[in-house]
Amino acid sequence: MSALSSTTDAGLVARCRVGDDEAWEELVRRFSRYVLAIAQQGFRMSREDAEDVFQDVFARTYERLGDLRSDDALRPWIAQLTRRTCIDRIRSGGRELPDPDVADRERDETLERLDEALSVREALEAMPDACREILDRFFCRDESYAVIGAALSLPAGTIASRISRCLGKLRAQLEGREPPSRPS
């Protein structure tokens, strides 16, 4: 985790605008999986095409960061930029976009899911180390209670309770968040 991982999106944008390389690296790290997921899950692109979209999106983000009217709106702005880049790429490849109504609906649902996942990930990163680690081990790495207990030197029979308490904190963290602003 970098020192900037707890910096808000608006804080990152402000630092990127004055040429802070470390802030730019954190911005790319924070949104890289999001951009790839929109391309691959929302537009069903191949890994190679999604990587091309990734390059284009971050090149345009770097060039146009000054156009962003509200620094808080970084996430929806990147989402919109990614959508447009995906559509341009599909059209330039001579491929047909699927039925627009069905595709838009499915894509909106996918984007909503991805937004939710990103919010959970951000909230998780803001959690105390002990909670982040135990939740990551159980929900992301699928480790058993026994493995978690041994790795973290926690008494057997207490892991499920600890996970529940940490989930409670994560929920409070998420509920205390502002919903992402609309793209500017």
Place this chain on the structure above:
Amino acid sequence: MQQLLTRMASDQRTPAAGSAAAATARLAAALVTKAARRSRDVWPQAGGAIAQAAALTARLEAIAQAIESTYETAMAALDSHDADRIAHALPPAADAALELSRTAADVAELAADAAHHCDQAHHADVTVAAIMAEAAARAGAHLVRINLVIRADDGRVREAEQQAQRAHQAAAMLANER
């Protein structure tokens, strides 16, 4: 459930014992979920237990599929009498059974945790959940032990027994509380 029972009772090779044990563990996780859902008034962290039960259920679904497919492959290898094929096909079946023991033991521990926080009207539900999960963990350990290419001193046999023991401790503790 009816579909599983029909398939289980059919003359096809699978689903068989491992799938039945995995389904038992999934039912146990569902009982924990019910107890947690009905205890929200007295248990602020009930949502955490529900989320863990959902994660364990998802793992058990994947394990059930792995158990079926590895068992089919192992039986086809045995039918072929090809020693190399048998040597390659049987260990994954033991790995899937070991994973069942691990996950079922987690369900038993989750049930034990739920028993101490849930509305006590549901103590019997989570106790039965722990007993069912223990049965599934023990079944997994048995399937590891009887795998033809696994020796008695194999680490997987030992670990599966430990997982079954872990599940037993959780279930025995609850059964002795009432």
